[in-house]
Amino acid sequence: MTLSFKRIGAILIKEAHDFKTNINILIMYLIPMLLAYIYNNFIPGMPKGFALSFGLLFLVVMVGMYVPSMMIAEEKEKKTLEVLLLSPASSVEVFIGKGLLTFISIIVSFIILIAMSGGVGFDETVVILVGGILTAVFCIQVGIIVGLLSKNQMATGVVGTPVYMALLLVPMLGSMGSPALEKIAKVFPTYYYNDMLYRVLYEFEGNHTLIDMLPELGILLGSIFVAFVLLLLVYRKRGLG
Amino acid sequence: MIEVNSLLKSYGDKKALNGISFHVREGEIFGFLGPNGAGKTTTLRILTGQLKADSGEARIMDLDVMKGTREVHSHIGVVPEETNLYERLTIGQNLDLFCRLYGCDIRQTDYYLKRIGMSEEKNTQVKKLSKGMKQKVLLVRALLHSPKILFLDEPTSGLDPASADTIHRVLKELNEQGITILLTSHNMEEVDKLCNRVAFLNQGEIVEMGSPEALKLNYSKRRMKVLIDDGHELVSRELDMDGEESARLVSEWMTEGKVRSVHSCEPTLAEIFVKVTGRDFV
Numbered sequence: 001m002t003l004s005f006k007r008i009g010a011i012l013i014k015e016a017h018d019f020k021t022n023i024n025i026l027i028m029y030l031i032p033m034l035l036a037y038i039y040n041n042f043i044p045g046m047p048k049g050f051a052l053s054f055g056l057l058f059l060v061v062m063v064g065m066y067v068p069s070m071m072i073a074e075e076k077e078k079k080t081l082e083v084l085l086l087s088p089a090s091s092v093e094v095f096i097g098k099g100l101l102t103f104i105s106i107i108v109s110f111i112i113l114i115a116m117s118g119g120v121g122f123d124e125t126v127v128i129l130v131g132g133i134l135t136a137v138f139c140i141q142v143g144i145i146v147g148l149l150s151k152n153q154m155a156t157g158v159v160g161t162p163v164y165m166a167l168l169l170v171p172m173l174g175s176m177g178s179p180a181l182e183k184i185a186k187v188f189p190t191y192y193y194n195d196m197l198y199r200v201l202y203e204f205e206g207n208h209t210l211i212d213m214l215p216e217l218g219i220l221l222g223s224i225f226v227a228f229v230l231l232l233l234v235y236r237k238r239g240l241g
Numbered sequence: 242m243i244e245v246n247s248l249l250k251s252y253g254d255k256k257a258l259n260g261i262s263f264h265v266r267e268g269e270i271f272g273f274l275g276p277n278g279a280g281k282t283t284t285l286r287i288l289t290g291q292l293k294a295d296s297g298e299a300r301i302m303d304l305d306v307m308k309g310t311r312e313v314h315s316h317i318g319v320v321p322e323e324t325n326l327y328e329r330l331t332i333g334q335n336l337d338l339f340c341r342l343y344g345c346d347i348r349q350t351d352y353y354l355k356r357i358g359m360s361e362e363k364n365t366q367v368k369k370l371s372k373g374m375k376q377k378v379l380l381v382r383a384l385l386h387s388p389k390i391l392f393l394d395e396p397t398s399g400l401d402p403a404s405a406d407t408i409h410r411v412l413k414e415l416n417e418q419g420i421t422i423l424l425t426s427h428n429m430e431e432v433d434k435l436c437n438r439v440a441f442l443n444q445g446e447i448v449e450m451g452s453p454e455a456l457k458l459n460y461s462k463r464r465m466k467v468l469i470d471d472g473h474e475l476v477s478r479e480l481d482m483d484g485e486e487s488a489r490l491v492s493e494w495m496t497e498g499k500v501r502s503v504h505s506c507e508p509t510l511a512e513i514f515v516k517v518t519g520r521d522f523v
Binding site for chain 2: 006007009010011013014017018021022078079080082083084086087088089
């Protein structure tokens with residue numbers, strides 16, 4: 001199988017055009033920014049760094065999963081995927097094109113969120129960016145799996161919500177002090193990104209460089225591999241139809 | 242160009258195709274006629290590689306569809322029954338995507354849009370178009386990579402007569418340029434008007450096949466309708482085509498200048514379908 005950058009680019013351009021007019025998806029990008037803004041400006045006594053930490057986690061995890069799942073489910077529902085696959089584009093190219101658009105838009109929103117928070121030190125930015133990139137890649141793959149398992153856009157709610165909740169809420173609750181919850185949360189890779197965010201944005205003592213985060217980064221890399229294998233299995237079993 | 246042998250397809254216990262065989266010659270317009278659920282779309286989806294047959298053989302331009310569809314896809318254009326365009330995108334954005342995917346000249350878009358009279362709408366969002374306009378865009382999308390064979394599933398279903406006429410005209414022109422066309426329809430008039438040959442599909446089986454003219458002649462009762470003016474009113478008389486009595490009467494009326502029209506009474510394709518299958522064409 002040969003991947004064509006031209007075809008991936010064609011799908012990326014199409015997704016970018018579609019993205020601009022897709023209100024459902026645009027709102028998802030606005031939520032973390034809006035929440036971060038509200039936490040920062042209207043809720044007194046918020047711990048420093050909480051707003052940015054929550055915004056980044058929501059962006060990378062929730063948007064990362066929701067957007068590709070909706071894109072794929074919509075194509076299935078409206079039967080546009082059929083005609084796309086009658087063209088020389090392969091399903092892998094379709095996945096990459098869609099995933100790439102999600103990835104690029106997450107990175108752009110990521111930068112906007114950091115700018116909105118008034119900026120973070122260079123070392124800290126590198127840590128949360130690299131961790132964010134790895135978590136986003138993992139979540140985008142999970143989103144594609146949800147899209148493959150869903151018959152239509154509405155079904156992504158049924159299939160996706162438990163997954164979204166598990167990957168977003170459990171790590172957050174796990175970091176609130178309950179040892180039992182923390183034990184469960186450690187199963188989810190997003191816990192480790194949440195932990196990285198906590199250490200970088202809440203604790204201001206100690207080192208917060210990439211080297212200090214190697215175990216977490218390793219777990220995230222391993223999770224990407226596991227999600228990829230799972231994606232292949234689901235694709236082989238369910239296909240795109 | 243298209244060769245199908247003993248194609249079988251079942252959905253659970255229900256047989257959708259029961260071993261159909263047919264071929265389509267190069268440059269032909271071939272029509273699949275049949276009521277809903279007859280197996281027309283299933284046949285088309287198998288031929289275009291969107292569905293796997295249980296058994297049988299299907300070849301397009303000598304390429305085995307069952308073994309792989311990558312190369313087959315470069316030779317075929319498909320107009321599906323559903324208007325599966327990207328609704329939020331403009332016509333131009335929809336077509337540009339496929340030009341890029343096929344690596345064909347982006348100017349093809351303008352050429353075909355002009356040909357179907359939709360150049361002005363290029364920057365209109367698809368969701369704002371009528372069904373007829375969307376159908377035309379689907380046709381253009383299927384033609385961008387200059388396919389040799391065009392598959393159309395119910396191409397004028399639900400269209401107004403003017404839009405259907407435009408589609409028919411473009412299909413005729415494309416066929417004159419050498420494109421082989423296979424279409425499915427339950428519109429008898431459409432098939433009669435467009436197709437060189439038709440196959441009647443009923444409950445997964447081809448029950449009759451041939452040119453519309455040949456079929457109509459085969460099932461003709463050899464009768465004719467003569468409209469005569471007897472001086473007071475117009476009277477319609479039905480006569481056998483064969484026999485001295487008919488010849489004498491027609492000759493007499495013609496000599497007397499009474500004949501206003503003469504029509505042979507071939508059955509329509511719909512009547513033939515009912516005769517062959519014993520069921521209504523719905």
